[in-house]
Amino acid sequence: MNEVTRDIVLRRHMEGPIVSPIVHVCIRGLVPFIQIVGLYVYFHGHYSPGGGFQGGVLMAASIILLRMSLGLADSQAVMPNRLPIPLAAVGALIYAGTGLFAMVAGGSYLDYGFLPIPGLEPAMLRNLGILMIELGVTLCVMSTIISIYDNLLGS
Template identity: 55%
Template sequence: MKTGSESPIIVLGARLLSPFIMLFGLYVIFHGHYSPGGGFQGGALLAASVLLMRVASGTQISSLMVKESLTTPLGVVGVLIYFGTGLLAFLMGGDFLDYGALPIPGLSPEYLRYTGILIIEIGVGLAVMMVMILLYDKMATGEEEVE
């Protein structure tokens, strides 16, 4: 898994497909308010675009997209975006995860809930994407033989 692939056709095809899958994943996350979609599905698609490069061209090239050491911290960031949104609403006087109390000026509570749902969908998508890449990385390297 450490070295690149020998076949240029597979690498070229993966390089052609990967940005479009990533774009579609972002579309699914950000258009999830108006069509079927959301954080979980979009996160899985984003992870698929990264994992396609990892399978096709080895770890070295695809670590330019997401480094292996970055997956766990970014997953923590995803969970903290969700939890921080809820805690912020709690500190501003509402209930926990009640987006109507978020401190964004100029919006009615309905549109504050609209914005809050978008923020937590981004957090969910980031966490799911990073956990899926983490699953693949750890399984591909197997158990580390430390002696």
């Protein structure tokens, strides 16, 4: 196999769909479970090892698995090509906005104890604030990794 054919084979392997039905069935069965585990890792980050970064990477892994098996065109329904960068911006904004919210409510920046939610003591408010910013981190990491993968493929 000379260099040009190897390049063509590699490119088809990465961009186009893999035609094996075994791979399709396995990936379609696997992806929802990976996403569930990703959500679990994010929501359970308060009580066990886990959190925003790990959950985001797991979600990104599920999308990248779809991209690799179904190809770029057929996996647009799950995560369109143009969505990741705005989603990452939304994630970073959720993070910064939570800090700003606490500052407007009277505390210092990112001091979640001052979040204006009535009926909760400051420790529980910090618990909630951590959950909020982990949501932002999850969105940002997930969509950034998907975006890097898409861009590396599409170039």
